[in-house]
Amino acid sequence: xxxxxxxxxxxxxxxxxxxxxxxxxxxxxxxxxxxxxxxxxxxxxxxxxxxxxxxxxxxxxxxxxxxxxxxxxxxxxxxxxxxxxxxxxxxxxxxxxxxxxxxxxxxxxxxxxxxxxxxxxxxxxxxxxxxxxxxxxxxxxxxxxxxxxxxxxxxxxxxxxxxxxxxxxxxxxxxxxxxxxxxxxxxxxxxxxxxxxxxxxxxxxxxxxxxxxxxxxxxxxxxxxxxxxxxxxxxxxxxxxxxxxxxxxxxxxxxxxxxxxxxxxxxxxxxxxxxxxx
Amino acid sequence: xxxxxxxxxxxxxxxxxxxxxxxxxxxxxxxxxxxxxxxxxxxxxxxxxxxxxxxxxxxxxxxxxxxxxxxxxxxxxxxxxxxxxxxxxxxxxxxxxxxxxxxxxxxxxxxxxxxxxxxxxxxxxxxxxxxxxxxxxxxxxxxxxxxxxxxxxxxxxxxxxxxxxxxxxxxxxxxxxxxxxxxxxxxxxxxxxxxxxxxxxxxxxxxxxxxxxxxxxxxxxxxxxxxxxxxxxxxxxxxxxxxxxxxxxxxxxxxxxxxx
Numbered sequence: 001x002x003x004x005x006x007x008x009x010x011x012x013x014x015x016x017x018x019x020x021x022x023x024x025x026x027x028x029x030x031x032x033x034x035x036x037x038x039x040x041x042x043x044x045x046x047x048x049x050x051x052x053x054x055x056x057x058x059x060x061x062x063x064x065x066x067x068x069x070x071x072x073x074x075x076x077x078x079x080x081x082x083x084x085x086x087x088x089x090x091x092x093x094x095x096x097x098x099x100x101x102x103x104x105x106x107x108x109x110x111x112x113x114x115x116x117x118x119x120x121x122x123x124x125x126x127x128x129x130x131x132x133x134x135x136x137x138x139x140x141x142x143x144x145x146x147x148x149x150x151x152x153x154x155x156x157x158x159x160x161x162x163x164x165x166x167x168x169x170x171x172x173x174x175x176x177x178x179x180x181x182x183x184x185x186x187x188x189x190x191x192x193x194x195x196x197x198x199x200x201x202x203x204x205x206x207x208x209x210x211x212x213x214x215x216x217x218x219x220x221x222x223x224x225x226x227x228x229x230x231x232x233x234x235x236x237x238x239x240x241x242x243x244x245x246x247x248x249x250x251x252x253x254x255x256x257x258x259x260x261x262x263x264x265x266x267x268x269x270x271x272x273x274x275x276x277x278x
Numbered sequence: 279x280x281x282x283x284x285x286x287x288x289x290x291x292x293x294x295x296x297x298x299x300x301x302x303x304x305x306x307x308x309x310x311x312x313x314x315x316x317x318x319x320x321x322x323x324x325x326x327x328x329x330x331x332x333x334x335x336x337x338x339x340x341x342x343x344x345x346x347x348x349x350x351x352x353x354x355x356x357x358x359x360x361x362x363x364x365x366x367x368x369x370x371x372x373x374x375x376x377x378x379x380x381x382x383x384x385x386x387x388x389x390x391x392x393x394x395x396x397x398x399x400x401x402x403x404x405x406x407x408x409x410x411x412x413x414x415x416x417x418x419x420x421x422x423x424x425x426x427x428x429x430x431x432x433x434x435x436x437x438x439x440x441x442x443x444x445x446x447x448x449x450x451x452x453x454x455x456x457x458x459x460x461x462x463x464x465x466x467x468x469x470x471x472x473x474x475x476x477x478x479x480x481x482x483x484x485x486x487x488x489x490x491x492x493x494x495x496x497x498x499x500x501x502x503x504x505x506x507x508x509x510x511x512x513x514x515x516x517x518x519x520x521x522x523x524x525x526x527x528x529x530x531x532x533x534x535x536x537x538x
Contacts, residue, residue: 051341087341087404094400095380095454122425124437127359134423 031133032184034065034277041189043273045077048192052088052099053106055267056081061275063116071116073139077195082106082148083161089153100261102199105166106148107267110195112173114141124180133181138174145171145197149204151237151252159245164204164253165236171197179275187275192268200262207232209257212250219247321424321434322486324355324537333494333533335367340527342377342405342453345369349531351415362416365442371407377453384454385463393463394456394512401468401506401518402453406525408500411476413444419484436484440498446476448502455507457515468515474502484535495532501525 040062047055057079063071084104091097098104118137125131147166154161177191202208207215211225211232218225222242225234237253238245330352337345347370353363373381380402385393419438426432449471456464480498487493504525510518 048338050339090402091380094402095384096386097380097383120425120427122423122433124421124423127420128422134425136425 032181033068034071035068037065037277039063039065039071039187039275039277041273041275043189043191043271045193045269045271047267048270049266049268050085052085052103053267054081054083054085055079055107055269057269059271059273069118069135071118072114073116073141074113075111075141075143077110077112079107079109082108084150084153088150089155092153093155098255100259100263101149101201101256102261102263102265104149104256105197105199105201105265106150106163107145107171107195107197108148109146110143110171110173111145112141112143112171114139114143114173118179135179135181137177137179139177140175141173143171143173144168145195147197147201149201149253149256151204151249151256156248159238159248162238162245162249162252164249165206166201166204169197171195185277187277189271189273189275191271191273193271195265195267195269197265197267198262199265200260202257202260203232204253204257205233205236207234207237207250207253209254212254212257215250216247216254219244219250322489322492322537323358324361325357327355327537329353329355329361329363329535329537331494331533331535333496333531335369335498335529335531337369338497338528338530340374340404340406342374342402343371343407344374345371345407345527345529347371349533351535353415353417355537358422359419360416361419363414364444365413365415367408367411367413367446369407369409371409371449373405373451373453377402377405380453381464381467390463392461394461396461396511396513398509398518399454399512400508401455401510403504403506403523404525405450405453405506406502406504406527407449407451408476408502408527409447409449411444411446411500413442413446413476413478415440415442415478434486436486438482438484440478440480440482440496442478444476446474446500446502448472448474448504450504452507454512455510455515455518456512459514461513468507474504476500476502480531482531490537492535492537493532494535496530498529498531500527500529 043059045057045059057077059075059077061073061075063073065071088099116137116139118135120136122134123131124134146168148163149166151164152159152162173195175191175193177189180188182188208229211228215225215234215237219240220242237249240246333349335347335349347368349365349367351365353361355361417438417440419436421437424432424434452468455468457466457468478498478500480496482494482496485493502525505520505522507518508521
């Protein structure tokens with residue numbers, strides 16, 4: 001009888017045990033590894049802190065996974081849309097104000113080499129279906145960027161939206177992201193990436209403030225600008241003459257250059273894309 | 279072979295029969311390598327539970343306005359991936375430093391008495407201040423996952439989309455249009471307080487700290503009809519025409535919720 005009572009108690013305890021609160025530690029081998037593999041990624045990206053500038057672009061990246069959680073990467077980014085924001089144009093047209101040249105700096109191309117560390121692994125399931133693996137990663141890199149400044153607003157009937165080249169400058173990049181392994185080869189990536197670069201410039205199209213003023217003055221009087229500093233490309237400002245676009249663009253450049261400003265620009269972009277491991 | 283005494287045989291049969299259901303409940307599943315495979319479940323279930331939360335929110339995209347505040351919400355989870363409820367939003371709002379800088383330069387170096395000219399001006403858009411709102415909200419959480427932060431410390435999370443609709447009190451204070459007639463330096467700017475229909479869309483994560491407490495982080499967009507004036511004579515506040523548009527305020531919200 002004692003055996004029966006004892007067994008009954010164990011039986012009830014076993015049956016009443018709620019499976020939800022069980023904790024078991026399982027050593028599970030990862031089904032595949034990234035170590036030693038190459039990865040090609042393609043992204044679409046958009047600036048998420050658009051105060052005076054708007055950037056939308058595309059990016060491609062090649063990475064080699066040196067270890068399970070460490071990769072070296074090389075990325076190229078192109079922003080076909082790199083313009084002043086609606087607010088910046090409103091400031092100009094409604095209040096005759098404009099951001100400083102440092103705040104209005106536009107990023108056109110960027111090439112960055114760096115490292116990526118993926119210290120956190122996890123799993124997720126979508127609608128209680130298939131279980132997918134994920135990794136949270138950090139990356140950092142250094143590179144070069146091609147930049148420009150917008151000289152005239154889109155509302156200008158003569159020039160439309162026009163730009164001046166401000167050259168190539170060093171750029172640093174920091175990122176944090178999420179990689180979801182849809183299969184052994186195919187992953188989906190979401191990332192927040194900070195492009196940091198110096199916003200200081202003293203020239204537009206190679207011309208300094210005095211050159212810009214000289215180009216405007218000469219074109220106002222239908223003359224060819226002279227006495228410009230070496231490297232100044234007056235033709236890059238547009239068509240010559242009192243009715244041309246060069247005088248307006250040069251005036252825009254002068255406004256941006258007359259008060260020197262310097263700032264480290266943090267262009268923070270959200271990017272989503274896919275990658276292929278091989 | 280030893281035999282049990284007769285009085286124990288019946289007890290043994292009954293005990294074995296009672297153990298059988300329990301044994302069936304813990305049915306082992308074996309993988310291809312012969313090792314037991316673990317059937318995993320969600321650690322934190324939500325079905326049939328209520329949730330109350332509070333979050334801090336700050337507007338992200340409104341350069342002319344500073345806006346931050348709190349969101350209080352209560353919702354019910356009819357199943358694992360859906361919850362429906364309501365939320366109240368209360369924000370402290372005001373013009374940003376940028377907007378105040380624009381105001382301070384409106385005279386453009388002209389003397390105070392002749393600060394304003396009669397040249398028609400357009401008002402700045404996107405100067406909306408969403409001060410209060412009450413919304414019905416639904417969250418759909420199709421993704422549940424976990425990751426290990428350090429060693430055996432695993433963090434369980436949900437990723438969700440949210441949508442809501444309701445009404446909100448929208449305050450507008452013009453950055454550049456004066457409420458006082460005349461050409462002198464402006465002392466009072468045009469303003470309005472209106473009740474507007476408000477919609478919201480968002481995406482977020484819930485990180486479980488336990489069965490009851492979780493942290494939520496969201497990015498959400500509030501959108502509502504608004505307007506600004508075009509062709510306003512700065513010396514005559516009643517002049518100009520109204521231009522309607524759909525305003526959007528993006529906000530980041532982060533807070534804690536209790537599930538009970």
